[in-house]
Amino acid sequence: MTSWTVARLTRLFEHYRQRFWSGRLPTYAITVAPLENAFGRCDHDECCVIIDISRHTSDRGVRSTLLHEMAHVAAGPQSLGHDSAFFAQLERLLRRRAPIGMGSAENENRPFLHVIPKHFVLCRRALRATYARRTRAIEGLIEQQRREGRPVSEIDAADAAVSDAENVGMEGVPWRGALLAIGREYGLLDIDNKPLPWATEIVRRARQAHARAYGFWREEEQAKAVLEEALAASKMKPGGGADS
Ligand SMILES: [Zn+2]
Structure with missing residues:
Protein backbone atom coordinates (compact mmCIF):
# COMPACT_ATOMS: atom_id res chain seq x y z
CA MET A 1 0.00 0.00 0.00
CA THR A 2 1.25 3.49 -0.89
CA SER A 3 1.78 5.99 1.92
CA TRP A 4 -1.22 8.31 1.87
CA THR A 5 -0.55 11.90 2.81
CA VAL A 6 -2.99 14.77 3.10
CA ALA A 7 -1.38 16.35 0.01
CA ARG A 8 -1.89 13.18 -2.02
CA LEU A 9 -5.51 12.81 -0.90
CA THR A 10 -6.16 16.47 -1.66
CA ARG A 11 -4.82 16.00 -5.20
CA LEU A 12 -7.02 12.93 -5.67
CA PHE A 13 -10.04 14.83 -4.32
CA GLU A 14 -9.45 17.52 -6.95
CA HIS A 15 -8.94 14.92 -9.68
CA TYR A 16 -12.24 13.15 -8.84
CA ARG A 17 -14.01 16.48 -8.42
CA GLN A 18 -13.15 17.37 -12.01
CA ARG A 19 -13.64 13.92 -13.47
CA PHE A 20 -16.93 12.90 -11.85
CA TRP A 21 -18.56 16.21 -10.97
CA SER A 22 -17.07 18.43 -13.73
CA GLY A 23 -15.69 20.66 -10.99
CA ARG A 24 -19.17 21.42 -9.64
CA LEU A 25 -18.61 20.18 -6.10
CA PRO A 26 -17.55 22.23 -3.05
CA THR A 27 -13.91 21.74 -2.12
CA TYR A 28 -13.69 20.23 1.35
CA ALA A 29 -10.43 20.09 3.28
CA ILE A 30 -8.96 16.63 3.85
CA THR A 31 -7.84 15.43 7.27
CA VAL A 32 -6.17 12.14 8.11
CA ALA A 33 -7.15 11.03 11.60
CA PRO A 34 -8.18 7.94 13.54
CA LEU A 35 -11.93 7.37 13.57
CA GLU A 36 -14.15 5.15 15.65
CA ASN A 37 -16.14 2.59 13.69
CA ALA A 38 -15.64 4.29 10.35
CA PHE A 39 -13.22 4.41 7.43
CA GLY A 40 -14.10 7.99 6.68
CA ARG A 41 -16.39 10.82 7.68
CA CYS A 42 -17.82 13.88 6.01
CA ASP A 43 -18.21 16.91 8.25
CA HIS A 44 -20.47 19.49 6.59
CA ASP A 45 -20.13 22.00 9.45
CA GLU A 46 -16.36 22.14 9.14
CA CYS A 47 -16.39 21.51 5.37
CA CYS A 48 -13.92 18.69 5.72
CA VAL A 49 -13.53 15.02 4.93
CA ILE A 50 -11.72 12.87 7.48
CA ILE A 51 -10.13 9.61 6.41
CA ASP A 52 -8.67 6.99 8.72
CA ILE A 53 -5.87 5.59 6.57
CA SER A 54 -4.80 3.07 9.25
CA ARG A 55 -8.08 1.16 8.81
CA HIS A 56 -7.43 0.54 5.13
CA THR A 57 -5.57 -2.44 3.73
CA SER A 58 -5.41 -1.40 0.08
CA ASP A 59 -5.07 1.68 -2.12
CA ARG A 60 -8.33 0.70 -3.77
CA GLY A 61 -10.03 0.87 -0.39
CA VAL A 62 -8.70 4.39 0.24
CA ARG A 63 -9.92 5.61 -3.16
CA SER A 64 -13.29 4.04 -2.55
CA THR A 65 -13.63 5.70 0.87
CA LEU A 66 -12.67 9.07 -0.60
CA LEU A 67 -15.36 8.72 -3.29
CA HIS A 68 -17.91 7.62 -0.67
CA GLU A 69 -17.21 10.78 1.35
CA MET A 70 -17.29 12.92 -1.78
CA ALA A 71 -20.77 11.49 -2.49
CA HIS A 72 -21.72 12.82 0.97
CA VAL A 73 -20.26 16.23 0.04
CA ALA A 74 -22.34 16.21 -3.15
CA ALA A 75 -25.50 15.06 -1.34
CA GLY A 76 -25.11 18.15 0.84
CA PRO A 77 -25.76 19.03 4.48
CA GLN A 78 -29.54 18.45 4.17
CA SER A 79 -28.96 14.78 3.38
CA LEU A 80 -29.92 12.35 6.16
CA GLY A 81 -26.81 10.26 5.54
CA HIS A 82 -27.30 7.23 3.34
CA ASP A 83 -30.57 8.52 1.90
CA SER A 84 -31.72 8.85 -1.71
CA ALA A 85 -29.74 12.07 -2.26
CA PHE A 86 -26.62 10.11 -1.34
CA PHE A 87 -27.61 7.03 -3.37
CA ALA A 88 -28.22 9.24 -6.41
CA GLN A 89 -24.55 10.25 -6.17
CA LEU A 90 -23.43 6.62 -5.85
CA GLU A 91 -25.54 5.68 -8.87
CA ARG A 92 -23.92 8.46 -10.85
CA LEU A 93 -20.43 7.35 -9.80
CA LEU A 94 -21.14 3.72 -10.74
CA ARG A 95 -22.52 4.81 -14.11
CA ARG A 96 -19.26 6.67 -14.74
CA ARG A 97 -17.31 3.58 -13.68
CA ALA A 98 -15.73 5.32 -10.72
CA PRO A 99 -13.48 3.04 -8.64
CA ILE A 100 -15.94 2.84 -5.76
CA GLY A 101 -16.68 -0.39 -3.96
CA MET A 102 -20.09 -0.94 -2.39
CA GLY A 103 -20.42 -2.80 0.83
CA SER A 104 -21.46 -2.66 4.41
CA ALA A 105 -21.04 1.11 4.81
CA GLU A 106 -23.75 1.97 2.29
CA ASN A 107 -26.41 -0.12 3.92
CA GLU A 108 -25.53 -0.07 7.60
CA ASN A 109 -28.44 -0.95 9.87
CA ARG A 110 -30.52 -1.86 6.85
CA PRO A 111 -30.56 -5.58 6.40
CA PHE A 112 -32.91 -5.50 3.41
CA LEU A 113 -32.23 -4.75 -0.23
CA HIS A 114 -35.88 -3.78 -0.84
CA VAL A 115 -35.46 -0.50 1.10
CA ILE A 116 -33.32 0.86 -1.76
CA PRO A 117 -35.60 2.28 -4.49
CA LYS A 118 -35.74 0.28 -7.72
CA HIS A 119 -34.40 3.09 -9.91
CA PHE A 120 -30.98 2.85 -8.24
CA VAL A 121 -30.26 -0.06 -10.56
CA LEU A 122 -26.46 -0.04 -10.35
CA CYS A 123 -26.43 0.45 -6.56
CA ARG A 124 -28.78 -2.48 -6.11
CA ARG A 125 -26.71 -4.64 -8.41
CA ALA A 126 -23.50 -3.69 -6.60
CA LEU A 127 -25.02 -4.43 -3.20
CA ARG A 128 -26.72 -7.69 -4.16
CA ALA A 129 -23.67 -9.80 -3.27
CA THR A 130 -23.47 -8.27 0.22
CA TYR A 131 -27.14 -9.04 0.86
CA ALA A 132 -26.81 -12.55 -0.57
CA ARG A 133 -23.92 -13.23 1.82
CA ARG A 134 -26.01 -11.98 4.71
CA THR A 135 -29.02 -14.10 3.73
CA ARG A 136 -26.79 -17.16 3.39
CA ALA A 137 -25.35 -16.52 6.86
CA ILE A 138 -28.84 -16.37 8.38
CA GLU A 139 -29.93 -19.48 6.48
CA GLY A 140 -26.79 -21.25 7.68
CA LEU A 141 -27.64 -20.37 11.25
CA ILE A 142 -31.18 -21.72 10.89
CA GLU A 143 -29.86 -24.90 9.29
CA GLN A 144 -27.41 -25.37 12.17
CA GLN A 145 -30.22 -24.99 14.71
CA ARG A 146 -32.26 -27.54 12.83
CA ARG A 147 -29.37 -30.02 12.81
CA GLU A 148 -28.88 -29.53 16.53
CA GLY A 149 -32.54 -30.36 17.03
CA ARG A 150 -33.37 -26.91 18.39
CA PRO A 151 -36.74 -25.46 17.45
CA VAL A 152 -36.54 -22.81 14.77
CA SER A 153 -38.96 -20.10 15.68
CA GLU A 154 -40.91 -18.61 12.83
CA ILE A 155 -40.91 -14.96 13.69
CA ASP A 156 -43.79 -12.93 12.36
ZN1 LIG B 1 -21.40 7.27 4.52
Whole structure:
Protein backbone atom coordinates (compact mmCIF):
# COMPACT_ATOMS: atom_id res chain seq x y z
CA MET A 1 0.00 0.00 0.00
CA THR A 2 1.25 3.49 -0.89
CA SER A 3 1.78 5.99 1.92
CA TRP A 4 -1.22 8.31 1.87
CA THR A 5 -0.55 11.90 2.81
CA VAL A 6 -2.99 14.77 3.10
CA ALA A 7 -1.38 16.35 0.01
CA ARG A 8 -1.89 13.18 -2.02
CA LEU A 9 -5.51 12.81 -0.90
CA THR A 10 -6.16 16.47 -1.66
CA ARG A 11 -4.82 16.00 -5.20
CA LEU A 12 -7.02 12.93 -5.67
CA PHE A 13 -10.04 14.83 -4.32
CA GLU A 14 -9.45 17.52 -6.95
CA HIS A 15 -8.94 14.92 -9.68
CA TYR A 16 -12.24 13.15 -8.84
CA ARG A 17 -14.01 16.48 -8.42
CA GLN A 18 -13.15 17.37 -12.01
CA ARG A 19 -13.64 13.92 -13.47
CA PHE A 20 -16.93 12.90 -11.85
CA TRP A 21 -18.56 16.21 -10.97
CA SER A 22 -17.07 18.43 -13.73
CA GLY A 23 -15.69 20.66 -10.99
CA ARG A 24 -19.17 21.42 -9.64
CA LEU A 25 -18.61 20.18 -6.10
CA PRO A 26 -17.55 22.23 -3.05
CA THR A 27 -13.91 21.74 -2.12
CA TYR A 28 -13.69 20.23 1.35
CA ALA A 29 -10.43 20.09 3.28
CA ILE A 30 -8.96 16.63 3.85
CA THR A 31 -7.84 15.43 7.27
CA VAL A 32 -6.17 12.14 8.11
CA ALA A 33 -7.15 11.03 11.60
CA PRO A 34 -8.18 7.94 13.54
CA LEU A 35 -11.93 7.37 13.57
CA GLU A 36 -14.15 5.15 15.65
CA ASN A 37 -16.14 2.59 13.69
CA ALA A 38 -15.64 4.29 10.35
CA PHE A 39 -13.22 4.41 7.43
CA GLY A 40 -14.10 7.99 6.68
CA ARG A 41 -16.39 10.82 7.68
CA CYS A 42 -17.82 13.88 6.01
CA ASP A 43 -18.21 16.91 8.25
CA HIS A 44 -20.47 19.49 6.59
CA ASP A 45 -20.13 22.00 9.45
CA GLU A 46 -16.36 22.14 9.14
CA CYS A 47 -16.39 21.51 5.37
CA CYS A 48 -13.92 18.69 5.72
CA VAL A 49 -13.53 15.02 4.93
CA ILE A 50 -11.72 12.87 7.48
CA ILE A 51 -10.13 9.61 6.41
CA ASP A 52 -8.67 6.99 8.72
CA ILE A 53 -5.87 5.59 6.57
CA SER A 54 -4.80 3.07 9.25
CA ARG A 55 -8.08 1.16 8.81
CA HIS A 56 -7.43 0.54 5.13
CA THR A 57 -5.57 -2.44 3.73
CA SER A 58 -5.41 -1.40 0.08
CA ASP A 59 -5.07 1.68 -2.12
CA ARG A 60 -8.33 0.70 -3.77
CA GLY A 61 -10.03 0.87 -0.39
CA VAL A 62 -8.70 4.39 0.24
CA ARG A 63 -9.92 5.61 -3.16
CA SER A 64 -13.29 4.04 -2.55
CA THR A 65 -13.63 5.70 0.87
CA LEU A 66 -12.67 9.07 -0.60
CA LEU A 67 -15.36 8.72 -3.29
CA HIS A 68 -17.91 7.62 -0.67
CA GLU A 69 -17.21 10.78 1.35
CA MET A 70 -17.29 12.92 -1.78
CA ALA A 71 -20.77 11.49 -2.49
CA HIS A 72 -21.72 12.82 0.97
CA VAL A 73 -20.26 16.23 0.04
CA ALA A 74 -22.34 16.21 -3.15
CA ALA A 75 -25.50 15.06 -1.34
CA GLY A 76 -25.11 18.15 0.84
CA PRO A 77 -25.76 19.03 4.48
CA GLN A 78 -29.54 18.45 4.17
CA SER A 79 -28.96 14.78 3.38
CA LEU A 80 -29.92 12.35 6.16
CA GLY A 81 -26.81 10.26 5.54
CA HIS A 82 -27.30 7.23 3.34
CA ASP A 83 -30.57 8.52 1.90
CA SER A 84 -31.72 8.85 -1.71
CA ALA A 85 -29.74 12.07 -2.26
CA PHE A 86 -26.62 10.11 -1.34
CA PHE A 87 -27.61 7.03 -3.37
CA ALA A 88 -28.22 9.24 -6.41
CA GLN A 89 -24.55 10.25 -6.17
CA LEU A 90 -23.43 6.62 -5.85
CA GLU A 91 -25.54 5.68 -8.87
CA ARG A 92 -23.92 8.46 -10.85
CA LEU A 93 -20.43 7.35 -9.80
CA LEU A 94 -21.14 3.72 -10.74
CA ARG A 95 -22.52 4.81 -14.11
CA ARG A 96 -19.26 6.67 -14.74
CA ARG A 97 -17.31 3.58 -13.68
CA ALA A 98 -15.73 5.32 -10.72
CA PRO A 99 -13.48 3.04 -8.64
CA ILE A 100 -15.94 2.84 -5.76
CA GLY A 101 -16.68 -0.39 -3.96
CA MET A 102 -20.09 -0.94 -2.39
CA GLY A 103 -20.42 -2.80 0.83
CA SER A 104 -21.46 -2.66 4.41
CA ALA A 105 -21.04 1.11 4.81
CA GLU A 106 -23.75 1.97 2.29
CA ASN A 107 -26.41 -0.12 3.92
CA GLU A 108 -25.53 -0.07 7.60
CA ASN A 109 -28.44 -0.95 9.87
CA ARG A 110 -30.52 -1.86 6.85
CA PRO A 111 -30.56 -5.58 6.40
CA PHE A 112 -32.91 -5.50 3.41
CA LEU A 113 -32.23 -4.75 -0.23
CA HIS A 114 -35.88 -3.78 -0.84
CA VAL A 115 -35.46 -0.50 1.10
CA ILE A 116 -33.32 0.86 -1.76
CA PRO A 117 -35.60 2.28 -4.49
CA LYS A 118 -35.74 0.28 -7.72
CA HIS A 119 -34.40 3.09 -9.91
CA PHE A 120 -30.98 2.85 -8.24
CA VAL A 121 -30.26 -0.06 -10.56
CA LEU A 122 -26.46 -0.04 -10.35
CA CYS A 123 -26.43 0.45 -6.56
CA ARG A 124 -28.78 -2.48 -6.11
CA ARG A 125 -26.71 -4.64 -8.41
CA ALA A 126 -23.50 -3.69 -6.60
CA LEU A 127 -25.02 -4.43 -3.20
CA ARG A 128 -26.72 -7.69 -4.16
CA ALA A 129 -23.67 -9.80 -3.27
CA THR A 130 -23.47 -8.27 0.22
CA TYR A 131 -27.14 -9.04 0.86
CA ALA A 132 -26.81 -12.55 -0.57
CA ARG A 133 -23.92 -13.23 1.82
CA ARG A 134 -26.01 -11.98 4.71
CA THR A 135 -29.02 -14.10 3.73
CA ARG A 136 -26.79 -17.16 3.39
CA ALA A 137 -25.35 -16.52 6.86
CA ILE A 138 -28.84 -16.37 8.38
CA GLU A 139 -29.93 -19.48 6.48
CA GLY A 140 -26.79 -21.25 7.68
CA LEU A 141 -27.64 -20.37 11.25
CA ILE A 142 -31.18 -21.72 10.89
CA GLU A 143 -29.86 -24.90 9.29
CA GLN A 144 -27.41 -25.37 12.17
CA GLN A 145 -30.22 -24.99 14.71
CA ARG A 146 -32.26 -27.54 12.83
CA ARG A 147 -29.37 -30.02 12.81
CA GLU A 148 -28.88 -29.53 16.53
CA GLY A 149 -32.54 -30.36 17.03
CA ARG A 150 -33.37 -26.91 18.39
CA PRO A 151 -36.74 -25.46 17.45
CA VAL A 152 -36.54 -22.81 14.77
CA SER A 153 -38.96 -20.10 15.68
CA GLU A 154 -40.91 -18.61 12.83
CA ILE A 155 -40.91 -14.96 13.69
CA ASP A 156 -43.79 -12.93 12.36
CA ALA A 157 -42.02 -9.69 11.53
CA ALA A 158 -45.26 -7.68 11.60
CA ASP A 159 -46.19 -8.74 15.14
CA ALA A 160 -42.60 -8.39 16.28
CA ALA A 161 -42.45 -4.84 14.90
CA VAL A 162 -45.71 -3.89 16.64
CA SER A 163 -44.62 -5.28 19.99
CA ASP A 164 -41.20 -3.61 19.68
CA ALA A 165 -42.95 -0.28 19.10
CA GLU A 166 -45.01 -0.90 22.22
CA ASN A 167 -41.92 -1.75 24.26
CA VAL A 168 -39.96 1.35 23.33
CA GLY A 169 -43.08 3.49 23.92
CA MET A 170 -43.23 2.06 27.41
CA GLU A 171 -39.63 3.25 27.89
CA GLY A 172 -40.59 6.81 26.92
CA VAL A 173 -39.15 6.86 23.40
CA PRO A 174 -41.27 9.24 21.26
CA TRP A 175 -42.95 7.90 18.10
CA ARG A 176 -40.37 9.27 15.64
CA GLY A 177 -37.55 7.45 17.41
CA ALA A 178 -39.61 4.28 17.74
CA LEU A 179 -40.51 4.36 14.04
CA LEU A 180 -36.87 4.75 12.97
CA ALA A 181 -35.81 1.89 15.23
CA ILE A 182 -38.43 -0.61 14.09
CA GLY A 183 -38.30 0.61 10.52
CA ARG A 184 -34.64 -0.18 10.23
CA GLU A 185 -34.86 -3.42 12.16
CA TYR A 186 -37.68 -4.87 10.03
CA GLY A 187 -37.09 -3.06 6.74
CA LEU A 188 -40.39 -1.14 6.86
CA LEU A 189 -38.94 2.19 5.68
CA ASP A 190 -37.10 3.13 2.53
CA ILE A 191 -33.74 4.90 2.63
CA ASP A 192 -35.52 8.24 3.18
CA ASN A 193 -37.35 6.78 6.19
CA LYS A 194 -40.73 6.72 4.45
CA PRO A 195 -42.90 3.65 5.05
CA LEU A 196 -42.90 1.23 2.09
CA PRO A 197 -46.36 0.74 0.53
CA TRP A 198 -46.84 -2.80 1.88
CA ALA A 199 -45.67 -1.69 5.35
CA THR A 200 -48.17 1.13 5.93
CA GLU A 201 -50.65 -1.15 7.72
CA ILE A 202 -47.90 -2.51 10.00
CA VAL A 203 -46.73 1.05 10.72
CA ARG A 204 -50.33 2.07 11.54
CA ARG A 205 -50.71 -0.82 14.01
CA ALA A 206 -47.29 -0.09 15.50
CA ARG A 207 -48.21 3.57 15.94
CA GLN A 208 -51.42 2.67 17.79
CA ALA A 209 -49.60 0.25 20.07
CA HIS A 210 -46.89 2.84 20.65
CA ALA A 211 -49.40 5.62 21.44
CA ARG A 212 -51.07 3.51 24.16
CA ALA A 213 -47.72 2.55 25.71
CA TYR A 214 -46.30 6.08 25.46
CA GLY A 215 -49.46 7.51 27.05
CA PHE A 216 -49.05 5.07 29.90
CA TRP A 217 -45.39 6.08 30.34
CA ARG A 218 -46.37 9.79 30.44
CA GLU A 219 -49.07 9.21 33.06
CA GLU A 220 -46.52 7.40 35.20
CA GLU A 221 -44.02 10.24 34.78
CA GLN A 222 -46.67 12.82 35.73
CA ALA A 223 -47.69 10.81 38.79
CA LYS A 224 -44.02 10.62 39.79
CA ALA A 225 -43.61 14.39 39.35
CA VAL A 226 -46.69 15.12 41.48
CA LEU A 227 -45.40 12.83 44.20
CA GLU A 228 -41.94 14.48 44.15
CA GLU A 229 -43.52 17.94 44.33
CA ALA A 230 -45.66 16.94 47.30
CA LEU A 231 -42.61 15.50 49.01
CA ALA A 232 -40.58 18.67 48.40
CA ALA A 233 -43.48 20.87 49.67
CA SER A 234 -43.79 18.87 52.88
CA LYS A 235 -40.06 19.27 53.53
CA MET A 236 -40.29 23.07 53.12
CA LYS A 237 -43.09 23.51 55.65
CA PRO A 238 -41.95 24.77 59.07
CA GLY A 239 -41.56 21.80 61.31
CA GLY A 240 -41.78 19.60 58.25
CA GLY A 241 -38.75 17.76 59.48
CA ALA A 242 -36.26 18.88 56.84
CA ASP A 243 -33.61 20.00 59.35
CA SER A 244 -34.82 18.46 62.54
ZN1 LIG B 1 -21.40 7.27 4.52
